[in-house]
Amino acid sequence: MNNIKSHFNFFKHNFGLIILNAPHRIFNQDRKTINAIIKEYNSFFIRFNSNWDIEQERPFWFVIKDYFGGFEELSSNTRNQIRKGQKNFEIRKTDYKELLEFGYSIYCNSYNIENIDVTEEKFKAGIEEIKDERVFWGIYSDNTLVGYCFVRLIDNTCNYSHIKINKDQIRLYPIYALIYNLNNYYLTTEKVLYINAGAKSLSHETNFQDLLINKFKFRKAYCNLEVQYRKSLKALIFIISPFRFVLKSIPFNIFKKITVLLEQEKIRKECKNHH
Numbered sequence: 001m002n003n004i005k006s007h008f009n010f011f012k013h014n015f016g017l018i019i020l021n022a023p024h025r026i027f028n029q030d031r032k033t034i035n036a037i038i039k040e041y042n043s044f045f046i047r048f049n050s051n052w053d054i055e056q057e058r059p060f061w062f063v064i065k066d067y068f069g070g071f072e073e074l075s076s077n078t079r080n081q082i083r084k085g086q087k088n089f090e091i092r093k094t095d096y097k098e099l100l101e102f103g104y105s106i107y108c109n110s111y112n113i114e115n116i117d118v119t120e121e122k123f124k125a126g127i128e129e130i131k132d133e134r135v136f137w138g139i140y141s142d143n144t145l146v147g148y149c150f151v152r153l154i155d156n157t158c159n160y161s162h163i164k165i166n167k168d169q170i171r172l173y174p175i176y177a178l179i180y181n182l183n184n185y186y187l188t189t190e191k192v193l194y195i196n197a198g199a200k201s202l203s204h205e206t207n208f209q210d211l212l213i214n215k216f217k218f219r220k221a222y223c224n225l226e227v228q229y230r231k232s233l234k235a236l237i238f239i240i241s242p243f244r245f246v247l248k249s250i251p252f253n254i255f256k257k258i259t260v261l262l263e264q265e266k267i268r269k270e271c272k273n274h275h
Contacts, residue, residue, distance in 0.1 A: 048226050061223065158196070233261075
């Protein structure tokens, strides 16, 4: 067990465990070992993937980019948007201390924040907690921080997250400059295996992933979704699965979480049928 925990990082989310390692790191353990991990973390299931980056389409995937083709791979419209962004903004690494000072105001005024549900104290505590585990990038206008992005490096891959930009700057294409510059830096300078933009969402539309695919030539890396449950949850899912569409219409948070579980099980079964 300790040997497994030294090779894989587990994150408890809602009812279950998700493996934080890069998706090409296949979690190939026997059922007894997996059950022991579920029990140790007091969870109801563990989610992982298999058959990484296969050619055949699957109902589950990760959005990745594993090469950098410069401007030549992009449309003329995207090239123009990147140039405008690069003209208006400077993209560079920043220090977590600058985010402690200016980050919360950017978060509150970001184009992609609808409801502010994080206090300034909680925001700063979150930065302190991950300051040694992330690379922080800033978006600057006239040397003033107007946006930021967190980059997580793991297993020679990287992941972009927490992109926040002042809404009054967004029309000047800062996100285009940010993504292009980061793609160039991590794929050509740092030579990571790929940039991981996350798995298919089970709960909502992913406009950011669509942007990366349509504008920046990211692609879907198909794989199989694997889930192993505690017996009690497995039995419950079997009982309530026929009522999935009814539960989806109930506007309470617990039913939204149950709906995600049922969608997860649906995709797992569909992947299994493709074997």
